Amino acid sequence: MPVTLKDIAERVGKSVPTVSRALGNFEDISPETRAEVQRVAREMGYEPSAT
Structure with missing residues (x-):
């Protein structure tokens, strides 16, 4: 399963937009x-993502 911005945000404790x-x-x-x-x-x- 690909890593998403949400996954990264949860790991660093920041918002998805950040x-x-x-x-x-x-x-x-x-x-x-x-x-x-x-x-x-x-x-x-x-x-x-390529899109």
Whole structure:
């Protein structure tokens, strides 16, 4: 089963929109949060949807 944004959000204790914005490199996300979300996404094997 593929890893979802919700899975990552639950692991890092953030909202799904925050996780989405962190993975999208939006500037309103702190560098610390972005790094944590990206690290956890890699660890969990997250692959963005092609759509």
